[in-house]
Amino acid sequence: MxxxxxxxxxxxxxxxxxxxxxxxxxxxxxxxxxxxxxxxxxxxxxxxxxxxxxxxxxxxxxxxxxxxxxxxxxxxxxxxxxxxxxxxxxxxxxxxxxxxxxxxxxxSGDPRGWQLAAMPAYAHAKPYGAEPIPPMTPAQIGDMIQFLRAKHGVATDQAAAARGGKVYAGSGGCYDCHGNDAAGNEAIGAPNLLDDVWLYGGSAATLDRTFREGRAGVSPAYxxxxxxxxxxxxxxxxxxxxxxxxxxxx
Ligand code: HEC
Ligand code: HEC
Incomplete structure (x- = not known):
């Protein structure tokens, strides 16, 4: 070989x-x-x-x-x-x-990421860093819960819901981010509050937590x-x- x-x-x-x-x-x-x-x-x-x-x-x-x-x-x-x-x-x-x-x-901390708005923490003395938004009293938070629950047909106190509607369109400043109609604003990531798609949830307890402490979900930058x-x-x-x-x- x-x-x-x-x-x-x-x-x-x-x-x-x-x-x-x-x-x-x-x-x-x-x-x-x-x-x-x-x-x-x-x-x-x-x-x-x-x-x-x-x-x-x-x-x-x-x-x-x-x-x-x-x-x-x-x-x-x-x-x-x-x-x-x-x-x-x-x-x-x-x-x-x-x-x-x-x-x-x-x-995410990345300056090119979304960070135009967050949900204010209305139980705090200064609810929002970026704008002077006044806090809500516990009674107002209760009214606001009824207002949103009424939008879904599950309010238990219509008078409270009506009071909540005034805060929504007035001192609460909610309309500014979620829209006058509460249908949300996809240019700043403010969720639609009328549909059944909840980011955190629509129970009275979850809404209470959302209003008191605010929300600012993070998706990381890759x-x-x-x-x-x-x-x-x-x-x-x-x-x-x-x-x-x-x-x-x-
Ligand atoms: C400065 C803008 C801004 C204001 C003012 C504001 N929100 Fe929000 N809200 C947001 C943003 C942004 C989110 C989403 C937060 C996230 O993605 O973590 C949010 C989330 C929520 C959620 C959670 C919805 C879900 O699907 O779980 C509710 C309920 C809500 N807001 C109601 C209100 C009400 C009622 C007011 C007024 C009392 C209000 N918001 C004021 C920006 C705002
Ligand atoms: C640490 C947990 C976490 C990881 C990991 C993560 N995300 Fe997210 N993501 C979130 C949260 C929380 C939100 C909601 C942010 C808010 O509240 O605005 C979100 C929001 C989003 C949205 C916006 C959805 C909408 O309704 O507009 C998209 C798209 C998304 N993520 C895609 C991704 C992709 C793709 C990856 C992987 C490359 C990823 N995320 C990794 C937690 C995460």
Whole structure:
């Protein structure tokens, strides 16, 4: 047996392995490039790109988001919104809007994240740092609970609800953030108070806690943790969750 043969076979085998690695890397780089170049709102309509983005996004979601967002559903005890219901605190569920939240977060400390408003703590002498909003008395808080419960047809004291309505539109300043109609404001993340989608909950006890102590939920910023490709893939996956109401990703 000639001695050179095994050596050459090793060289050829190594070459084949290197070529394969290069081809796979090249294909991955092309897919990554396509994901970043595409119009984010059209990715879910582009089957091949959507498939790879959803697979990568699902893995990223499990690794980075599921500790709080679980399978995407709500967790009112922790103020974690339902990402599968198509009802968004911020924006309308566009991929670009979700990507902005993934990268820069909500009240995350990242100056590019959402931090335009928070729920004031009305039992405190100075309820809100950013604006001079007066505190509410315990009686006013009781009235406010009745006012909101009346919006859901479950008030027990209509006179109190009427008094609460005056505070809502007056000294409480609620209208300023949640709107005159209480339907919320997705430009500052103020929730709709009329629908049955609760961030923290609509029981009298939970509302009492919300009014007394305020609320300021945090979604962390991942700009330093994820690559732009990973962040976009996760945003595509979350947009898909919202559009396909509780259906698992392919
Ligand atoms: C530490 C817990 C935590 C982690 C981890 C987390 N989030 Fe959040 N997320 C929250 C909370 C709490 C809110 C609600 C913030 C608020 O009250 O405004 C939120 C809000 C959001 C929203 C806005 C929903 C809406 O209705 O507008 C999106 C989108 C979101 N998170 C996506 C993600 C993604 C994607 C990840 C992973 C990359 C992630 N979050 C990681 C806790 C978390
Ligand atoms: C400065 C803006 C601002 C004002 C004023 C304000 N809110 Fe809020 N409110 C918010 C924001 C922002 C949130 C969401 C907090 C979060 O995401 O953690 C919120 C949350 C809430 C919630 C929790 C809803 C849920 O789904 O669990 C209720 C209830 C509420 N506000 C009612 C009121 C009422 C009633 C008033 C007046 C007494 C009021 N808010 C005044 C900004 C405001």
């Amino acid at each position: 000639p001695r050179w043969r095994p050596t050459w076979m090793i060289v050829v085998a190594l070459f084949a392995v290197m070529m394969t690695v290069a081809l796979v890397r090249g294909a991955q780089a092309r897919a990554d490039g396509a994901l970043m170049r595409a119009d984010p709102e059209r990715i879910l309509n582009m089957p091949a790109l959507a498939r790879s983005a959803l697979a990568q996004g699902h893995d990223g979601f499990v690794q980075h988001c599921a500790s709080c967002h679980g399978a995407g559903g709500p967790n009112q005890a922790r103020g974690v919104p339902d990402l599968t219901d198509g009802d968004f605190l911020y924006g309308t569920g566009q991929v670009a809007e979700i990507e902005q939240i993934v990268l820069h977060g909500i009240r 700009a330093r943790v994820l690559t732009p490709v990973e962040a976009r893939a996760i945003a595509v996956y979350v947009a898909h969750l919202a559009r396909h109401d509780r259906q698992p990703a392919p």
